[in-house]
Amino acid sequence: MSLRDTSKFLSLILRHNSQIIGLTLDEHGWADVDDLISRMKTKRPIDRVTLDEIVATDDKQRYSFSANGKLIRANQGHSLPVDVELSELKPPEILYHGTGAKFCRSILSMGLMKKSRLYVHLSSDIDTAEKVGRRHGSPRIFVVDSGKMFNDGFKFFYSVNGVWMTEHVPKNYLSEMTL
Numbered sequence: 519m520s521l522r523d524t525s526k527f528l529s530l531i532l533r534h535n536s537q538i539i540g541l542t543l544d545e546h547g548w549a550d551v552d553d554l555i556s557r558m559k560t561k562r563p564i565d566r567v568t569l570d571e572i573v574a575t576d577d578k579q580r581y582s583f584s585a586n587g588k589l590i591r592a593n594q595g596h597s598l599p600v601d602v603e604l605s606e607l608k609p610p611e612i613l614y615h616g617t618g619a620k621f622c623r624s625i626l627s628m629g630l631m632k633k634s635r636l637y638v639h640l641s642s643d644i645d646t647a648e649k650v651g652r653r654h655g656s657p658r659i660f661v662v663d664s665g666k667m668f669n670d671g672f673k674f675f676y677s678v679n680g681v682w683m684t685e686h687v688p689k690n691y692l693s694e695m696t697l
């Protein structure tokens with residue numbers, strides 16, 4: 519089992535389905551590290567040293583330990599209804615959203631929807647948006663007029679690993695970039 523596979527499994531548990539290993543997250547998305555390790559034994563065995571390595575080297579810094587190291591949570595990306603204490607902030611004037619070409623027509627008619635996650639995910643740079651878009655096939659990038667949205671009263675959140683989020687982007691704040 520590669521570290522990457524284990525990390526993907528960790529992401530599934532900590533963001534979407536902790537119950538597949540019978541793990542309970544608290545209201546802020548934290549799991550007890552010892553409990554997690556012991557429950558992962560039958561599915562994807564992991565020890566504390568490997569878990570520390572995954573958290574430290576993760577390319578998107580997806581996970582955090584609590585200050586005392588006894589708890590772990592995903593920093594963002596959840597579909598499980600937990601409050602990971604995101605910072606509510608004024609966003610940059612422009613943010614980007616990467617998606618697949620197959621979704622463009624629907625996005626242009628309904629705006630950006632959060633679908634299964636708690637928020638629509640946005641990035642402050644085009645490269646990241648393009649990578650996110652590639653996960654869904656031929657990539658497309660939307661420019662989000664986040665400055666105007668903020669002035670119009672929409673809330674924006676920022677995670678400790680640098681992802682911007684909002685609940686919905688109506689279509690009038692979107693324009694498609696030519697790649």
Ligand code: HQG
Pocket residue numbers: 578580595616617618621624625628629630631632633634635638639650653654681
């Ligand atoms: C699309 C990954 C049709 C949306 C990434 C996206 C990110 C619509 C897909 C993070 C739509 C949902 C989140 C509409 C939105 N009609 N399609 N009206 N509105 N969509 O995976 O943003 O590696 O839930 O464009 O890097 O792709 O997991 O969201 O294509 O940061 O850490 O519906 O997940 O990070 O897909 O990705 P997702 P996402 P991790």
